[in-house]
Amino acid sequence: MGPGPSDVDPRITGALARPTIGHLDPAFIQLMDEIKQLLQFAFQTSNELTLPISAPGSAGMEACFVNLLEAGDKAIICQNGVFGGRMKENVTRAGCEAIMVEDEWGSAVDTAKVAQAIAAHPDAKLLAFVHAETSTGVQSDAYALCQMASAAGMLSIVDTVTGLAGIEVDVDGWGADAVYSGTQKCLSCVPGLSPVTFSQAAVDVIQSRQTPVQSWFLDMNLVMGYWGGGAKRAYHHTAPINALYALHESLTILQEEGLEASWARHARNHEALKAGLETMGLQLVVEAASRLPQLNLVSIPDGVDDAALRTTLLQDYNLEIGAGLGALAGKVWRIGLMGYASNPGNVRLCLAALENTLIGQGLSLAGGKAVAAANAVYASAS
Numbered sequence: 001m002g003p004g005p006s007d008v009d010p011r012i013t014g015a016l017a018r019p020t021i022g023h024l025d026p027a028f029i030q031l032m033d034e035i036k037q038l039l040q041f042a043f044q045t046s047n048e049l050t051l052p053i054s055a056p057g058s059a060g061m062e063a064c065f066v067n068l069l070e071a072g073d074k075a076i077i078c079q080n081g082v083f084g085g086r087m088k089e090n091v092t093r094a095g096c097e098a099i100m101v102e103d104e105w106g107s108a109v110d111t112a113k114v115a116q117a118i119a120a121h122p123d124a125k126l127l128a129f130v131h132a133e134t135s136t137g138v139q140s141d142a143y144a145l146c147q148m149a150s151a152a153g154m155l156s157i158v159d160t161v162t163g164l165a166g167i168e169v170d171v172d173g174w175g176a177d178a179v180y181s182g183t184q185k186c187l188s189c190v191p192g193l194s195p196v197t198f199s200q201a202a203v204d205v206i207q208s209r210q211t212p213v214q215s216w217f218l219d220m221n222l223v224m225g226y227w228g229g230g231a232k233r234a235y236h237h238t239a240p241i242n243a244l245y246a247l248h249e250s251l252t253i254l255q256e257e258g259l260e261a262s263w264a265r266h267a268r269n270h271e272a273l274k275a276g277l278e279t280m281g282l283q284l285v286v287e288a289a290s291r292l293p294q295l296n297l298v299s300i301p302d303g304v305d306d307a308a309l310r311t312t313l314l315q316d317y318n319l320e321i322g323a324g325l326g327a328l329a330g331k332v333w334r335i336g337l338m339g340y341a342s343n344p345g346n347v348r349l350c351l352a353a354l355e356n357t358l359i360g361q362g363l364s365l366a367g368g369k370a371v372a373a374a375n376a377v378y379a380s381a382s
């Protein structure tokens with residue numbers, strides 16, 4: 001129950017064990033086409049250029065930046081946690097200028113500040129932001145931000161590594177241009193793949209570049225020859241065949257459950273966790289309107305030994321929760337309820353383990369109340 005990787009559904013680990021076949025085998029090409037369609041479903045897009053990059057979420061991030069930017073371009077980057085900082089690194093390493101819009105860690109991206117940055121830098125090529133900040137458990141308004149970018153004639157890049165399948169992701173409805181995700185958060189697949197999707201406007205920019213993409217491996221013009229080529233597919237790199245079996249299975253599970261049902265499940269388990277935490281006097285840090293149900297930022301009460309508590313959870317309960325990052329280190333826990341791991345059993349285990357461990361550290365809590373509060377939420381929801 002950390003910030004990812006989440007627990008992998010046994011159906012998915014089962015899929016991994018299927019025999020490895022060739023990356024141009026007709027059966028594999030059929031599987032690639034199905035994965036593209038399933039990703040279009042998950043992202044809610046009809047974008048033709050929708051595929052999994054053969055590397056983790058960070059590679060999806062890099063693919064978006066290096067394909068859309070050319071040296072000398074300007075990009076507006078919103079930072080309200082760890083991952084906006086990595087976006088900035090991608091921009092400057094591509095020889096471009098990053099205009100930073102910074103917000104407090106734990107707050108959503110402030111659209112008023114973004115509007116000011118757009119007005120001050122109308123020549124920026126794109127606006128990039130993190131939809132679901134895993135370092136803080138904050139959701140930003142992807143629709144508003146993408147619309148602001150397109151109204152200003154800029155492209156948008158959206159990081160929804162933690163968002164996809166946990167909360168609404170609506171690529172076409174947002175009018176987003178380049179969106180990347182990861183497999184090991186709410187898709188509950190094995191780590192190591194990054195689903196991406198590019199709008200037609202983004203594809204036009206990629207196809208009319210003056211200079212080649214600095215990364216040969218991530219150059220979408222070349223990757224398209226393998227993933228997009230229809231019957232004319234050519235070798236670019238050896239696809240991670242077994243990991244793609246796993247992704248196909250994970251997306252099939254998502255389709256069976258339904259997008260709305262998956263979001264509702266994440267919301268319900270979050271409500272039950274929150275109810276239990278509150279009976280122990282534990283506070284959620286992020287304001288209600290921008291909380292992520294799949295990543296809960298919990299304030300550590302005074303007098304509690306953070307490291308000792310997390311060690312006890314791991315050793316005595318086989319339960320991992322996330323530590324705070326950056327300025328939040330030692331001040332918060334990050335409790336993940338992602339994908340397959342977002343279930344009532346985990347909520348109850350986490351609450352009981354936290355309650356017992358906090359009592360063990362000397363807090364005066366009445367044992368058993370936290371799980372009862374979660375059960376009350378489940379009873380009222382069913």
Ligand SMILES: *Cc1c(COP(=O)(O)O)cnc(C)c1O
Binds near residue numbers: 162
């Ligand atoms: C996990 C994560 C990433 C990076 O993904 P990796 O698979 O670890 O490379 C990027 N952005 C966000 C918001 C994430 O949560």
